[in-house]
Amino acid sequence: GDSVTQTEGPVTVSESESLIINCTYSATSIAYPNLFWYVRYPGEGLQLLLKVITAGQKGSSRGFEATYNKETTSFHLQKASVQESDSAVYYCALGRNSNNRIFFGDGTQLVVKP
Amino acid sequence: NTKITQSPRYLILGRANKSLECEQHLGHNAMYWYKQSAEKPPELMFLYNLKQLIRNETVPSRFIPECPDSSKLLLHISAVDPEDSAVYFCASSHGTVNNQAPLFGEGTRLSVL
Numbered sequence: 001g002d003s004v005t006q007t008e009g010p011v012t013v014s015e016s017e018s019l020i021i022n023c024t025y026s027a028t029s030i031a032y033p034n035l036f037w038y039v040r041y042p043g044e045g046l047q048l049l050l051k052v053i054t055a056g057q058k059g060s061s062r063g064f065e066a067t068y069n070k071e072t073t074s075f076h077l078q079k080a081s082v083q084e085s086d087s088a089v090y091y092c093a094l095g096r097n098s099n100n101r102i103f104f105g106d107g108t109q110l111v112v113k114p
Numbered sequence: 115n116t117k118i119t120q121s122p123r124y125l126i127l128g129r130a131n132k133s134l135e136c137e138q139h140l141g142h143n144a145m146y147w148y149k150q151s152a153e154k155p156p157e158l159m160f161l162y163n164l165k166q167l168i169r170n171e172t173v174p175s176r177f178i179p180e181c182p183d184s185s186k187l188l189l190h191i192s193a194v195d196p197e198d199s200a201v202y203f204c205a206s207s208h209g210t211v212n213n214q215a216p217l218f219g220e221g222t223r224l225s226v227l
Contacts, residue, residue, distance in 0.1 A: 036215055045203060045220035046156065091155060095215070101169065102216060104155035 002027050004105035006092045012111045015084050021077040021108045023066075023092035034095040035068050035075040036102070041088045049077075049090070087112045118219035120204050126225045127194050134189040134222050136204030145187040146205040146216055147179060156203060162187065163210050191224075199226045 006023045013019055027033040037049040037059075050059035055070040066077045075092060092105040118138045125132060138145065144163045148156040160179040161169040167179065176195070180188040187204055201221040207214035 034215075038218075046205075046218035048215050048217065051215045101158055101161070102156075104157075106155050 002033070002094055002096075002103045004092050004094050004103055006090075006105040007108045009089075009107070009109035010111050011108055012113060013082055014113050016081045019077075019079045019082045019086075019110070021090055021092075021110070023075045023077065023105060025073050025075065025092070025094045027073075027094060032070065035066070036093040036095060037064070037066055037075075037077050038091040038093055038104070039088045040091070040107075046091070082110075082112050084112045084114050086110060118204055118206060118217060120202075120219040120222050122222060123220065124223050124225075126227065128227050129193050131190070131192045132194070133191070134202055134204075134224075136187040136189075136219060138185055138204075138206040138219075140206060140217070142206035142208055142217075143184055144207045144210050144214070144216075145181065145184075146203075146207075147187065147189050148203040148205060148218070149173075149200050150203060150221075151200040160189075161210070168210070194224070194226045196226045199224055 003026045007021045032055050034053045036051045038046045039049045040046050050061040052059040052068040055068050058067040064079045066075050089107045089109045091107045094103045117140050121135045146161050147159040149159050150156040159171050159173050162181040165181045176192045178190040201223050203221045204219040205216035207216045
């Protein structure tokens with residue numbers, strides 16, 4: 001079946017440091033799934049951070065970037081300089097084009113220290 | 115995301131019956147219920163498209179969804195169990211194909227005593 005594996009949290013970094021949260025996926029019955037990053041800030045609901053539907057493309061939002069790499073089946077989330085307000089739980093997710101079912105990874109809690 | 119509203123936001127129950135409500139003002143045709151238990155990712159429970167239930171995951175029969183119109187989604191829960199303690203997210207998308215990324219509401223946090 002489809003699955004998503006991401007960096008186990010919590011990940012703690014200091015403000016202005018760089019960040020990478022790893023995500024790899026397995027999609028057994030589809031060659032090119034849609035890939036997403038969702039974020040959940042404390043006390044809030046899930047928000048779509050970015051999505052990429054074409055292999056080889058990069059998505060970006062709020063200073064975060066992720067590149068869809070079909071060779072390594074990866075979709076790592078990166079940011080050059082984090083802020084304390086980036087503290088949240090980040091979910092890598094995989095979706096099918098045909099039925100819009102979204103598979104979420106276990107989530108990675110990010111703690112940014114001032 | 116204030117365009118998808120859920121009520122109530124917090125719910126504490128004994129073994130009672132209750133309904134969760136969700137409404138979206140985005141003109142979306144597809145609506146979803148997701149359950150997120152502590153330390154776990156969100157898991158799809160139900161999906162409606164154009165008011166028709168098209169995916170019914172393996173959830174206990176005490177959970178009954180209802181979609182009275184394309185902008186509103188309900189989740190009726192009868193005789194809740196402690197394992198039902200979780201955050202229930204409503205989500206919606208334009209449709210169910212063509213790379214839709216569901217938008218989520220803020221969730222209803224259910225605590226079962």
